[in-house]
Amino acid sequence: xxxxxxxxxxxxxxxxxxxxxxxxxxxxxxxxxxxxxxxxxxxxxxxxxxxxxxxxxxxxxxxxxxxxxxxxxxxxxxxxxxxxxxxxxxxxxxxxxxxxxxxxxxxxxxxxxxxxxxxxxxxxxxxxxxxxxxxxxxxxxxxxxxxxxxxxxxxxxxxxxxxxxxxxxxxxxxxxxxxxxxxxxxxxxxxxxxxxxxxxxxxxxxxxxxxxxxxxxxxxxxxxxxxxxxxxxxxxxxxxxxxxxxxxxxxxxxxxxxxxxxxxxxxxxxxxxxxxxxxxxxxxxxxxxxxxxxxxxxxxxxxxxxxxxxxxxxxxxxxxxxxxxxxxxxxxxxxxxxxxxxxxxxxxxxxxxx
Numbered sequence: 001x002x003x004x005x006x007x008x009x010x011x012x013x014x015x016x017x018x019x020x021x022x023x024x025x026x027x028x029x030x031x032x033x034x035x036x037x038x039x040x041x042x043x044x045x046x047x048x049x050x051x052x053x054x055x056x057x058x059x060x061x062x063x064x065x066x067x068x069x070x071x072x073x074x075x076x077x078x079x080x081x082x083x084x085x086x087x088x089x090x091x092x093x094x095x096x097x098x099x100x101x102x103x104x105x106x107x108x109x110x111x112x113x114x115x116x117x118x119x120x121x122x123x124x125x126x127x128x129x130x131x132x133x134x135x136x137x138x139x140x141x142x143x144x145x146x147x148x149x150x151x152x153x154x155x156x157x158x159x160x161x162x163x164x165x166x167x168x169x170x171x172x173x174x175x176x177x178x179x180x181x182x183x184x185x186x187x188x189x190x191x192x193x194x195x196x197x198x199x200x201x202x203x204x205x206x207x208x209x210x211x212x213x214x215x216x217x218x219x220x221x222x223x224x225x226x227x228x229x230x231x232x233x234x235x236x237x238x239x240x241x242x243x244x245x246x247x248x249x250x251x252x253x254x255x256x257x258x259x260x261x262x263x264x265x266x267x268x269x270x271x272x273x274x275x276x277x278x279x280x281x282x283x284x285x286x287x288x289x290x291x292x293x294x295x296x297x298x299x300x301x302x303x304x305x306x307x308x309x310x311x312x313x314x315x316x317x318x319x320x321x322x323x324x325x326x327x328x329x330x331x332x333x334x335x336x337x338x339x340x341x342x343x344x345x346x347x348x349x350x351x352x353x354x
């Protein structure tokens with residue numbers, strides 16, 4: 001019997017939904033929200049009814065019978081740190097999404113909407129591999145400052161999805177593989193996968209690893225402290241230099257890799273920035289090879305920048321000695337969320353308890 005799923009992936013100014021039958025996409029839609037529409041709500045949670053209505057209106061417009069669904073899946077939000085997996089949206093999980101345990105973000109609405117719609121039609125609701133997945137080995141948490149432990153914030157959904165895809169394609173359990181997975185998008189995360197867990201990963205958000213199109217990655221801490229106390233910038237302005245206006249944005253005024261490639265063809269500065277971007281990612285891959293004691297079965301490249309053949313080729317030149325490469329360009333979050341639910345409903349995995 002086939003399984004029909006509704007997938008809900010809320011962003012700050014959009015709600016992306018998809019309807020699947022097993023792994024086959026029936027239709028998808030990105031519903032855009034203007035700043036005026038969003039600004040009338042005091043908090044993320046207050047947007048729930050607004051977003052729910054546009055989802056149900058779309059399903060009605062598509063003449064889709066919502067009661068034919070078997071499961072509703074939402075993008076996971078800013079919960080407490082948890083191991084990877086597919087989680088039923090329990091009352092405890094729902095509570096932490098509503099309060100924003102680690103912060104207010106539109107992704108919190110994914111599980112909230114999934115639970116409400118699922119309850120109304122009597123089907124289960126899940127979230128899958130939220131950004132707060134934390135499977136770090138204890139040794140990986142040390143930073144050198146006890147008050148500032150290393151944290152796990154990264155592209156968990158896509159990293160896990162491509163790792164399991166590769167495992168399925170070669171017929172080896174994910175838990176038996178030792179992989180380095182590199183997600184390259186607006187942020188960059190490089191993770192070491194061992195024993196079915198991501199035992200170390202560079203924080204892709206605010207202060208770890210390679211710079212990216214929008215983020216600064218690791219920066220000289222002493223110089224950063226001086227900048228913070230220079231009196232020239234507010235806390236918000238400094239943070240925006242690290243997240244949002246860092247990386248390619250800071251050097252070249254664009255976060256589009258296609259534009260960077262065009263600039264690099266004729267401009268020495270742009271070419272140097274592109275080279276440094278590749279150089280830093282390769283360094284991160286080398287670090288994760290050490291985490292895995294040099295025993296790496298595969299390096300997997302994914303994310304939007306993995307479409308760039310030149311970047312892939314140069315990374316292979318620098319890090320190909322570590323392990324062979326597999327490239328899964330792009331980031332199909334809707335399918336990844338679907339697959340997480342299917343693994344549970346088909347008995348391949350057990351739902352995790354929050």
